[in-house]
Amino acid sequence: MKVSNIREAILEVKALKTVFKDRKSEKTIVDGIDFEIGQNEVVALVGESGCGKSMTSLSIMQLLPGDGEVTEGEVCFRGRNLVGLKNKEMSKVRGRHIAMIFQEPMTSLNPVLTIGVQMTEAIKRHLGHTKTEANEIADNWLRRVGFPEPTRIRKEYPHRLSGGMRQRVMLAMSMACKPDLLIADEPTTALDVTIQAQVLDLIRDLIQESSMSVLFITHDLGVVAEMAHRVIVMYAGQIVETADVRTLFTSPLHPYTKGLLNSTPRMQGAIEKLSPIPGTVPQAGNFPAGCRFADRCSMATEACRAQMPELREMGSGHKVRCIMV
Numbered sequence: 001m002k003v004s005n006i007r008e009a010i011l012e013v014k015a016l017k018t019v020f021k022d023r024k025s026e027k028t029i030v031d032g033i034d035f036e037i038g039q040n041e042v043v044a045l046v047g048e049s050g051c052g053k054s055m056t057s058l059s060i061m062q063l064l065p066g067d068g069e070v071t072e073g074e075v076c077f078r079g080r081n082l083v084g085l086k087n088k089e090m091s092k093v094r095g096r097h098i099a100m101i102f103q104e105p106m107t108s109l110n111p112v113l114t115i116g117v118q119m120t121e122a123i124k125r126h127l128g129h130t131k132t133e134a135n136e137i138a139d140n141w142l143r144r145v146g147f148p149e150p151t152r153i154r155k156e157y158p159h160r161l162s163g164g165m166r167q168r169v170m171l172a173m174s175m176a177c178k179p180d181l182l183i184a185d186e187p188t189t190a191l192d193v194t195i196q197a198q199v200l201d202l203i204r205d206l207i208q209e210s211s212m213s214v215l216f217i218t219h220d221l222g223v224v225a226e227m228a229h230r231v232i233v234m235y236a237g238q239i240v241e242t243a244d245v246r247t248l249f250t251s252p253l254h255p256y257t258k259g260l261l262n263s264t265p266r267m268q269g270a271i272e273k274l275s276p277i278p279g280t281v282p283q284a285g286n287f288p289a290g291c292r293f294a295d296r297c298s299m300a301t302e303a304c305r306a307q308m309p310e311l312r313e314m315g316s317g318h319k320v321r322c323i324m325v
């Protein structure tokens with residue numbers, strides 16, 4: 001997507017630390033991350049499975065599973081820290097100001113209620129509309145996401161729809177309350193390739209038509225190139241590189257980012273050999289003391305293993321956590 005001038009930050013994540021605790025152990029899943037999302041900006045959060053992307057988004061939404069807790073840092077939405085907010089207060093923010101769509105829409109759809117009931121409930125609760133108005137808004141949004149007969153879709157139960165239809169319903173439901181920020185966590189990963197492309201096109205159109213900001217979580221760099229203004233690369237619970245999308249693709253600095261790019265097929269150009277990154281992401285609770293990528297990095301030296309590298313500013317918002325650059 002075209003890079004826009006970055007405007008006022010609507011979300012500021014400051015030194016966020018998320019921990020899973022049980023009686024026997026304590027694991028730090030998100031380890032002191034800082035980032036901002038500007039008005040109308042699309043920020044992609046990328047990294048391999050298990051890097052902590054989903055836990056970052058669930059920490060923002062205050063929707064961490066049972067043993068998870070934000071132990072340090074702040075999540076400021078329009079200047080207000082959401083960490084520790086009472087559930088009643090937080091539920092006014094969720095859906096209305098920050099909406100989230102997941103890889104599997106059934107996570108957020110109630111299987112025993114019709115699409116119409118779920119959509120209109122949210123519209124009535126968050127925007128204070130009457131039932132008739134809410135039905136009309138729901139129909140308009142369902143039409144917008146590609147259902148020519150919205151009234152029929154409203155009467156359906158979620159399980160009667162295909163995965164792609166459910167994801168479009170979720171988008172309509174999220175958009176109907178006009179959120180300021182949409183968090184999309186791998187929204188197309190579970191869909192067939194052709195349906196993936198349709199849903200991505202739709203999300204891109206909706207972003208361009210509205211003034212909302214988006215945190216787009218994906219492991220697919222092809223999707224990042226199409227959707228995002230700025231990219232945050234996460235590895236083992238930390239940010240290892242961040243830059244605007246063009247800089248990240250043309251001048252990546254961190255060996256992990258380079259590895260991700262080398263293992264991603266390009267859509268244009270000569271057929272090239274793809275080289276997957278050797279090894280696997282270290283498990284939370286078992287991170288090495290120095291650079292967490294060192295064991296998979298061909299450039300690593302003793303110095304890399306001795307001390308955790310800082311995230312350093314390299315100019316124009318390009319930051320990298322590596323002592324070798």
Ligand SMILES: Nc1ncnc2c1ncn2[C@@H]1O[C@H](COP(=O)(O)OP(=O)(O)OP(=O)(O)O)[C@@H](O)[C@H]1O
Nearest residue numbers: 020029048049050051052053054055056065283284
């Ligand atoms: N309920 C849980 N209890 C303890 N640890 C968990 C729990 N859920 C996730 N984790 C751990 O948190 C770490 C980060 O997981 P997370 O789901 O955020 O990764 P991710 O980057 O989003 O990966 P994916 O793309 O597979 O969703 C992983 O090491 C995972 O094992």
